[in-house]
Amino acid sequence: MKKARVAFSGAIHEAVEIEGRLKLDDGRIVEEQEVVWLPPVEPRTVFALGLNYADHAAELAFKAPTEPLVFLKGPNTFIGHLGQTFRPSEVANMHYECELAVVIGKQARNVKQEDAYNYVAGYTVANDYAIRDYLENYYRPNLRVKNRDTCTPLGPWLVDAKDIVDPMNLSFRTYVNGKITQEGNTKDMIFSIPTLIEYLSSFMTLDKGDIILTGTPVGVVNVEVGDEVVTEIDNIGRLVNTIVGR
Structure with missing residues (x-):
């Protein structure tokens, strides 16, 4: 559903x-x-993955991580389908990032990988924009890179976990003004969904409504005021967003 x-x-x-x-x-x-x-769920604690696709790490001239690189996002960043995202006038590089978002369905602590999917309520699409002008290094994603108001469209749908046969084999793509600019598949994640749930729940409690943004692959490009950006994931949804100035 x-x-x-x-x-x-x-x-x-x-x-x-x-x-x-x-x-x-x-x-x-x-x-x-x-x-x-x-947003199809009201975000609680939101975990975002840096460099969870090896090709994207190479695209940014970073080595692929050997442990999940996780940072947190504030609720101010999230907007819904057909929303508008502000592009700061002073920046040169604002990149979309199409990501599978995993929504936790019940409290989870010390979960093993083989049980991880039992704690997933469903999935949605995220477009986690990055203002790369302010990126310090991949261990410290500066707050100004990833916590801008309106810079994380989420939706349109929350799809029940039981309706997704294999979340680790979903194709996705991004279009800018109707032109395809990014393609990928969740099977290419460095750290899988069960790995991430086991890792995070090993040192903190995950609660219902928490969200894990699982990263993006190669193919990010700069977007400008007036651009329409569509991020879509097979069987999950098609998220439309417009860039505006301020």
């Missing part, structure tokens, strides 16, 4: 997809263009 969170007629609703339309939790059926899309 595909679930969403939207604002409609002055209220926030949970919704499900019904033949290309949205059925709200009060029973009303509306068109996708009639609502304001919100």
